[in-house]
Amino acid sequence: MTLSSDTSVPAASSLDFRSIDFRGRHLSLAELRAAVPRAKHQTMADAESKVLDIIADVRNRGFAALTDLARKFDGVDQSHPRVPAEALAEALAGIDPEVRAALEESIKRARQFAERQRPANVEVPLADGAAVSQNWIPVGRVGLYVPGGLAPLASSVIMNVVPAVAAGVESIALASPPQKEWGGLPHPTILAAAALLGIDEVYAIGGAQAIVSFAYGVPGSQDGLRIEPVDVVTGPGNIFVATAKRLVKGVVGIDSEAGTTEIAILADSTAKPALVAADLISQAEHDPKAASVLVTDSGDLADAVVDELRRQAAATRHSARVFEALSGPQSGVVLVDDLEQGIAVCNAYAAEHLEIMTADAAAVAARIRNAGAIFVGDYSPVSLGDYCAGSNHVLPTSGTAAFSSGLNVTTFLRAVQVINYDRAALEEVSGHIVSLAGAEDLPGHGEAVRIRFA
Known part of the structure; x- marks a missing residue:
């Protein structure tokens, strides 16, 4: 993929990869969560008022608001955000053959994993004539x-589309920010990936306004085009996208609050400093606000990694962006007494991506409870998961991995329970129903059963 180059290369000495020392301290879970590196310059609360304004604007003014927001945030003028079919076809026809081959391999592996994720329907016979079932049904759109x-x-086109298709979703729409350098359309590689996957409903809409448009829908414009509301919104983005998803949750389902990327690496003295540094940099190049955290019980490793960070970050293409991310309050090294404390720190941090670079890494990985995805050993870097592992890279961030999951097939499914009792089976439990209804002072519940046997 093509990235824009940073304009200046910082001096290696300007890297301020801070250190937090937990050694000799016995911290509670709450204390650990408060002490691990987190971004302090902007929170969901800071972004919320701006996103609420966008929600109100798009709901009140529809496509006119989207046009104004595209001009304000993306610097483009658009008459309508729908991407023409010919633009999708042209993007696919013009894609670099090597990039197409890479996309196709990624799609193949993602499909193999996604198709095995769908849970089985179950039916439980509880008595003669009494059965309860649970059926997994895809959302409609x-x-x-x-x-x-x-x-x-x-x-990310692959990561979003493949599990939705595997779940059986019939209506799929995709949005990506308009790009001034591409005539107000999304980047052609994104369009080519959508075309490769058979997605023809694509919109050039970015940020929170894309989430709002999907959640509430946009009424028809003068040319009759409209955006129908969806049942579930998924996909990663910046803090404004994550905030918008939080605010529309309940109107629609969401996957998770997948905001600015983060990586944590749990490493001991056996880890290779050059690999640790390279992987921290791989996520720092996403965004100046990206988080890169090393958790280790080895002071020597920490020092060696910082040296490698200075060397590698100065040489990388997006060095200014990387230096800013690594020097931010969201990044740093956490020094711990031992592996036991390191595991506790990782579970408190609940990283989007967690790499395990320790002796017996698989055994250590098995003890991690909170992470979006866990990468085991020297040959499972986050970059593998970003592209070709077969796993999904749309993952919960900012500690939400403690209670939410990465994007998967079940994101697009609902478990619907089906109750099927015949007369005799209902009569067998009718007395219990009447008794419980009376205990809860809901006599109508009991009467609804009693009347069937009057």
Whole structure:
């Protein structure tokens, strides 16, 4: 994928990869959560008022608001955000053959994993004539968001579309920010990936306004085009996208609050400093606000990694962006007494991506409870998961991995329970129903059963 180059290369000495020392301290879960590196310059609360304004504007003015927001945030003039079919076809026809081959391999592996994720329907016979079932049914329509700011994440098209298709969703719409350099359309690699997957409903809409458009729908414009509301919105994005998803949750389902990327690496003295540094940098290049955190019980490793960070970050293409991310309050090294404390720190941090670079890494990984995705050993870097592992890279951030999951097939499914009792089976439990209804002072519940046997 093509990324824009940074304009200046910082001096290696300007890297301020801060250190937090937990050694000799016995911290509670709450204390750990408060002490691990987190971004302090902007929170969901800071973004909320701006997103609420966008929600109100799009709901009140529809496509006129989207046009104004595209001009304000993306610097483009658009008459309508729907991407023409010919633009999708042209993007696919013009894609670099090597990039197409890479996309096709990623699609193949993602499909193999996604198709095995769908849970089985179950039916439980509880007595003669009494059965309860649980059936997994796909939602009717989904809206998928693909970022396109500092990096045109064509891989996120795959990560969003493949599990939705595997779930059986019939109506799929996709949005990605309009790009001034591409005539107000999303990046052509993103369009090519959508075309490759057979997605023809694509919109050039970015940020929170894309989430709002999917959640509430946009009434028809003068040319009759409209955006129908969806049942589920998924996809990663910046803090405004994540905030918008939080605010529309309940109107629609969401996957998780997949905001600015983060990586944590749990490493001991056996880890290779050059690999640790390279992987921290791989996520820092996404965004100046990206988080890169090293958790280790080895002071020598920490020092060696910082040296490698200075060397590698100065040489990388997006060095200014990387230096800013690594020097921010959201990044740093956490020093711990031992692996036990390191695991506790990782579970408190609940990283989007967690790499395990320790002796017996698989055994250590098995003890992690909170992470969006866990990458085991030297040959499972986050970059693998970003593209070709077969796993999904749309993952919860900002500690939400403690209670939410990465994007998967079940994101697009609902478990519907089916109750099927015949007369005799209902009569067998009718007395219990009447008794419980009386205990709860809901006599109508009991009467609804009693009347069937009057």
